[in-house]
Amino acid sequence: MAEPEVLSALHVLEYPYTRSVGPVIGRFLTGLRDGRIAGIRARDGRVVCPPVEYDPVTGEPLDEFVEVADRGVVTTWTWLEQPRSNNPLDTAFAWALIRLDGADTGLLHAVDAGSAENMRTGMRARARWRAERHGHITDIECFEPER
């Protein structure tokens, strides 16, 4: 007896969330729109980037913003051979934590290195900015190896 054909249908679940970002992430995103990257100084003197509203150790509110560079060091990474439709790049790339010059923590972003052979921990990378920026993390299209 032939197996009946299995029914299948595409089902899309989509919610257009509008997110309020608050004063600290708002400052970070406003900076991105201007092509600048803001960190914030923690109580122990470290610069946290992206900035956080409260001190990661003491929990006190933070408000001393520090501008950091748009380039830095890859501290860890993973290679994505087959990007999905909602990823920042449609070719193979690395997700990486990038410690920007002037910061003490890593920013998560994509690195467009062409191939995993071009990635290594400790390498330097710089932001590739979009020409049109709207105040969103995607105002940085990706990072690329600094030569």
Added chain:
Amino acid sequence: MTDPVTGFTQPVRLEYDYTPGFGRSRFLRALEQGRIQGERCPVCHKVYVGGGSGACARDGVPCDELVELPDRGVVTTFCVVNLPFAGQTIEIPYVSAAVLLDGADIPLLSLMQEVAADEVRMGMRVEAVWAPEDERKPSMDTIRYFRPTGEPDAPIDDVLRRMRDA
């Protein structure tokens, strides 16, 4: 633009390949042929419709006896939708109603049309409006909506009692 950034819109999107499974596939294939097919539990004799698992949830046995149901029945409960939302294709206000088909023991959730939202009531007699024959698919969209038949209302208390006691 110099105003500070205070927020952004972030769509969350999930794409599923939905496979209906045995019971619901059987129901959907009947819809494609313009039929509403229910199934009777051999133990409690309830008639289920809408395509569940193909088994009785109460008795845990397969419902192998297929039952042809008419495309008309009674509104047992309903909800007036007044809120606009993304992807909405129907003019608000509109009504989603649970329709107990004649001979069934469990209602189908359906769109009501050709009636003002404030005229829909429990006990109202309604009938299915089908997609044209060449547009019928194994899909719930094959029944476009339900509309009032104009018949006198069913005695809703009796209908609800029958559902509860069946």
